[in-house]
Structure formats: structure tokens, C-alpha cells
Amino acid sequence: MFRLLAFLLALLSTPAAAQLRSTGSTAITPQLVVDGPVIPGREVDLAILMTPEPGWHGYWLNPGDAGQPMSIDWQLPRGASVGPLRYPVPTRLTIAGLMNYVYKGPYAILTRLRVPADATGALPVRASAQWLACTDKICVPEQGALALDVPIGSAGATSESRFDEWRRRLPRPLGSPARLQADGTTLRVAIPLPHSITVGETYVYPATDGSVDYAAPQRFRRTGDTLVAELPARGSAPETFAGVLALGEGQPGLWFKARPGPVPEGGSPVSERVALAALLALIGAVAGGLLLNLMPCVFPILALKALSLARAGAGEKAARKDALAYTLGAIVGTGLLGVALLAVRAGGSAAGWAFQLQDPRTILLLLLLTVVITLNLLGAFRLPVVGGESSPRGGFATGALAAFVATPCAGPFLGAALGSALLLPAAAAVLVFAGLGLGLALPFLLVAFVPALRSRLPRPGPWMQRLQRILAIPMAATAAGCLWLLWRQGGEPTLTTGVLAAVLLTLVLLAAGLWQRRGRAVALVAVPAALGIAAAAVLTIDAQPASSAGRSLAGAEPWSEAGVADHLRRGRPVFVYFTADWCLTCKVNEAGAIDRDAVRDAFRAAGVKVLAGDWTNGDPAITRFLESRGRAGVPLYLWYAPGRPVRELPQILTPGTLIELARRPA
Numbered sequence: 001m002f003r004l005l006a007f008l009l010a011l012l013s014t015p016a017a018a019q020l021r022s023t024g025s026t027a028i029t030p031q032l033v034v035d036g037p038v039i040p041g042r043e044v045d046l047a048i049l050m051t052p053e054p055g056w057h058g059y060w061l062n063p064g065d066a067g068q069p070m071s072i073d074w075q076l077p078r079g080a081s082v083g084p085l086r087y088p089v090p091t092r093l094t095i096a097g098l099m100n101y102v103y104k105g106p107y108a109i110l111t112r113l114r115v116p117a118d119a120t121g122a123l124p125v126r127a128s129a130q131w132l133a134c135t136d137k138i139c140v141p142e143q144g145a146l147a148l149d150v151p152i153g154s155a156g157a158t159s160e161s162r163f164d165e166w167r168r169r170l171p172r173p174l175g176s177p178a179r180l181q182a183d184g185t186t187l188r189v190a191i192p193l194p195h196s197i198t199v200g201e202t203y204v205y206p207a208t209d210g211s212v213d214y215a216a217p218q219r220f221r222r223t224g225d226t227l228v229a230e231l232p233a234r235g236s237a238p239e240t241f242a243g244v245l246a247l248g249e250g251q252p253g254l255w256f257k258a259r260p261g262p263v264p265e266g267g268s269p270v271s272e273r274v275a276l277a278a279l280l281a282l283i284g285a286v287a288g289g290l291l292l293n294l295m296p297c298v299f300p301i302l303a304l305k306a307l308s309l310a311r312a313g314a315g316e317k318a319a320r321k322d323a324l325a326y327t328l329g330a331i332v333g334t335g336l337l338g339v340a341l342l343a344v345r346a347g348g349s350a351a352g353w354a355f356q357l358q359d360p361r362t363i364l365l366l367l368l369l370t371v372v373i374t375l376n377l378l379g380a381f382r383l384p385v386v387g388g389e390s391s392p393r394g395g396f397a398t399g400a401l402a403a404f405v406a407t408p409c410a411g412p413f414l415g416a417a418l419g420s421a422l423l424l425p426a427a428a429a430v431l432v433f434a435g436l437g438l439g440l441a442l443p444f445l446l447v448a449f450v451p452a453l454r455s456r457l458p459r460p461g462p463w464m465q466r467l468q469r470i471l472a473i474p475m476a477a478t479a480a481g482c483l484w485l486l487w488r489q490g491g492e493p494t495l496t497t498g499v500l501a502a503v504l505l506t507l508v509l510l511a512a513g514l515w516q517r518r519g520r521a522v523a524l525v526a527v528p529a530a531l532g533i534a535a536a537a538v539l540t541i542d543a544q545p546a547s548s549a550g551r552s553l554a555g556a557e558p559w560s561e562a563g564v565a566d567h568l569r570r571g572r573p574v575f576v577y578f579t580a581d582w583c584l585t586c587k588v589n590e591a592g593a594i595d596r597d598a599v600r601d602a603f604r605a606a607g608v609k610v611l612a613g614d615w616t617n618g619d620p621a622i623t624r625f626l627e628s629r630g631r632a633g634v635p636l637y638l639w640y641a642p643g644r645p646v647r648e649l650p651q652i653l654t655p656g657t658l659i660e661l662a663r664r665p666a
Helices: 002-012 161-168 270-292 299-312 316-346 360-377 392-405 414-421 426-449 463-517 523-540 561-569 584-594 597-606 620-628 655-663
Strands: 028-034 043-052 058-064 071-075 091-095 098-103 107-114 122-134 139-151 178-182 186-192 203-206 219-223 226-232 241-246 254-260 574-579 609-614 636-640
Touching: 028 122, 028 139, 043 122, 043 161, 058 122, 058 203, 107 161, 161 620, 186 241, 186 254, 203 226, 219 270, 270 414, 270 426, 316 392, 316 426, 360 392, 360 463, 360 523, 392 426, 414 426, 463 523, 561 574, 561 609, 561 636, 574 584, 574 620, 584 655, 597 655, 609 620
Parallel strands: 178 254, 574 609
Antiparallel strands: 028 043, 043 107, 058 098, 071 122, 091 098, 122 139, 178 186, 186 226, 203 241, 219 226, 241 254, 574 636
């Protein structure tokens, strides 16, 4: 009754709200989409794809205080049938104190289509649907006729890649039953949830209508392997209570059904645990950023900063300004990368840390940037902002540059910290990503603000030029690595584009250096020319790299969860590593520990199977698995032994570690 009154008030809030839109002019456009292949006598996923216009939203199966769920009447051939509608996890929208469970962007409602055993040709699927479309001010009942001719046979429909993402948004059924207890004012639900699972912004979306006050705050506490939800009750206690438990950004929702039973007392509030998790993730990010300074991907940037601090000499004020600007650049850089990652994930993409390096265009820009720095270190031209001159502008640019090139690396603490960050509320997650930048800049802050450390820096002199020439070598090697990545991601056409862009940029910068030595200003000519080369090259290459799914790495089988399970059933130990061509930490571990004769011999003697997951181009299956392990990126190393829990190995491997595991008795 309450929802009916709220719905009528919404309809009467404006004269335009009462109209019934006809098919073809709806604010939410429906479309039937089928997965494939479609085999007679079997079931296949069928989706109702709902696409709202900007500013409009649709409703979940329980719309909350106001709204209406979709109703649909199927018209199917004899022998065909559909199952119940399966909704993705919704979001919350509060208007005038009324809580609504809605979808603000495109969403897919899935069902299972049973195909008749004698179906041939095309199976006509027809339906009449009614739904409610709303903005923040008006609601419009809409209806439409849905039609799809489903091609039968393996040569018909092919598997829709969108279905992987749509299925990922569905709540997972909870394996164990939940328990329910009511005391008149509060509905307590004990939901079995392993203590090891980190939760973020927890919320229960009630599927059982009318049992709780939707707009009232919900409280949660953890006690052992149980999450207790305390929901303000409304009306009499239900015999059963079903709903979806949302655990936070990046975590799958969990579908549960509760029956009366004991609910444990005590435990600690989830809000305290979230705060503790955020603090631990922040500490891990700072520590991980600090250790990144020792990684090969950040080493060339260290050279630029060392030159900057050396040029500052004994000038305390200049050194501190430079270090603060560098710190700000690093924090802003990693913070913006974190914001971009959260935005991409909010759009429904399965993305992780260093996601931008899965795009060949980013690799191309990184290539051109390394060419610029290499030529600058060689003295071919002068670029104060990147060349290490002591100034706030140069310090900020160098800090941002360090943040950008550090993304291919992962070290101790970093993987777990960034994986946890993706489960936290957005503000806390961005703070963790910013903490990575702080850790990256911490050594320079200490040197700038501790006079005893700063006094140990060598005095400026001819050694600085020699150091620049020497450190141009690893930067040039980085440029060569970028060319290799372009070839791996896009083949010869993309590699050719990268080589031509690098050559043209080199010629422009050599000419700029020549004009500089003659005392001429070159910025007004060289900068537009360099930007034009970069823009033309980026527009030339394909933004979508070739898929790395199933790519076989040397000496290893392509990873799949089914492959791991099959080897374990046969009694074989399994070593799994997840890598990417742009991950320098991964490549160091592979060259120094995994691809060693002694390790291969030990694995062969013990019957160890090696499976490798290639995340170079962002394989969605690997992304989902990394998320399930609480990881935001690679590397990840796992050891499986039959009959034992999986063991996660350190991110820095040694041959001795792997040989010892292989020789350990089963």
C-alpha cells in the first residue's frame, strides 16, 4: 500500500507524468539478445537489454519505496520455455526521503531460454513487456513488444562477449543458508561469509517486499565467519527473507535466503573494519611505493631526481620546494590513475592496475616519452621540465612522470594494497592510490627536509654529465621495450607506426637542440611538431589490441581454472603465474627465477605442471580471477598441491623458492 501511494504521488507530481508512451518513443529502449551457439534441446542465456536515455532510470525486481518492476508476457513456440528473470545488482537512489533501487545506465536482465529438441532454422521469440521509466522529477509507464528470431545450430549465433560482463553483474547464490531473527523493531540476518573476505560499502537489497524500512540506515557487524545485518523492521516478521548482499565496488553481490534461526551476538562493527582495512591498505601502498624506487621501471626517473637534488646543492629552500613539488606530482599522478581506474570499473569494465598499458596507444605515448628523455639525457637538446632542473615546475613534472612509468611494476605490499583499495569506498580508494605516490616520493622528501641526509649529496660537477650519459642507456632500453610491446600488442603495422613516430620525433629534437646551441628559441616550433607527431601516430594505430586469451607462453600451458582443476584431479602439483608483457617485475621474475634450467629440471622431476595467464591485453577472465584473489594487477604466483590449500607466493621470486616447493613431498 505504501509503495502504491508513493507511486501515485510520483505520477501526479507533473501532468506529463501520466502519459503512456508507445513503442518507438520510450525513455528506456528494450532489446532481446541471445547468447550462443543455440543447440536444440538445450538451454541458452537470453537477455533483455534495457538502455535508458540520459537522466532516466529503470527499477530492480523490488523497486524500493516507489516504482514498479518489469512485467513480461512471453509468446513462445511449442516446446520452448523461459526461466525466471535474473536482475543485476542495482544502485540506490533517494528522492524526497524515498529509497529507490534502480539502474541509471544500460543493464541486462537475464533468463534461460529452453530450446525445443526439434527446433530448426530460426526460433521466433516474442514478448510484451511493461516497465516504469523515471527521472528525478517524473515517472512514465512504458510498454513495448520484443521480438527476436533466434538462429538454431552451432553455425548460427556465436557467443556474445557482452554476456560475460552481464553475467558478472548478477549476484552469486550463497552456498549456505542464512538465518533470520526479528524482535519487532529490528530484523537481524546472519549471513555466512568467510572472515578473510574484505568488505567495503556493505548494503542489503531486500528482495522480500515490505519487511524492512528501505530508507532507514542499515548496520553490520562481523563475528567469525558470519556477517550480521541489522535492518529496521517494518510490519510483521516474514517467514523467509531473501535479498542481495552488496559488499562494495568490485565485489560480486551475493544472493541469500534466510529462515528463522539463531543469530550470533557480539562482533565488531563493519564500519570499524572498513576503516582498519583502509588504513592497512594505505600503509601497504606507501610501503609499496617506497619499494618501487628499487624497481627497474622507476630507475631512470631516479636518475632525473638525483640530478635535481644535486643541482639544488646546499640551498635548503630550493631543495624543499623541489621535493614538495615532486611529491605533489607523484600523488596527483597516482591519484588520477586511481580515479580513472575506478571510473572504468564503474562503467562495467573488468580493469585492474596498469589498465592503461593494455592499450597500444598508451604504449606508443610511453615510447615517445622515453625517446624524449633519452635524447635529453644524451645532451641532444635541453628540456628543463623533464631534464631534472631544480624548480617546482620540473619537480612536479618529474613526480607525475614517475607515477606514470611506475604502473608496470608491482612489488611487495603493492598488489594486496591496491587490490584492497578496489573494495573500499571511492574516497578511501583514491586515498590509497595517492598513498602510492607519497611512498614513491618519500626518499626525496627525507633528503630535502633532513639536512644531515642532504649534506651527503655530491657537489655539482662534471660527474653529472657523465651520469646523464650513462643513465640514458636504461632509458633507451625502455624505449626498445616499448617497441617490443607495440609489436606484441598490434603486430607489424603498429610496430612500424611506432618506429616512424620515434624517428620523426628524434629528427625534430635533434634539430631543436641544434637551434638551442645557436641561441634560438625553439619551443614555439618544436613543441607543436612533437605533439603533432604523437597525435598522428596515436590516431593511426588500432585502439583494440589483439586478444591475449589462450596465448601460450614458453614452457607453459595457457591458464584456465578448468586446466588447474584437471591437473589436480590427476594428482599433479601446479605452478601458476600471471604476467603481462608490459610488467617489468614479471619479466625480471621470469628471467631470474621461472625460466631457469635448474627450476625446469626440478619441475620435470616432480611432475609439476606450469600454467601461465597472459594479462597483456586485459583478458577479462584473468581480471575476474585476480579480483577474486584480492589483486588489482600482476604479477601473481600460485602453488597448488593436491589435497592442500592453494599457496600464494611472494611477488619477488627466487629459483631456490620454486625448487624447494617442487622437492617438497606431497
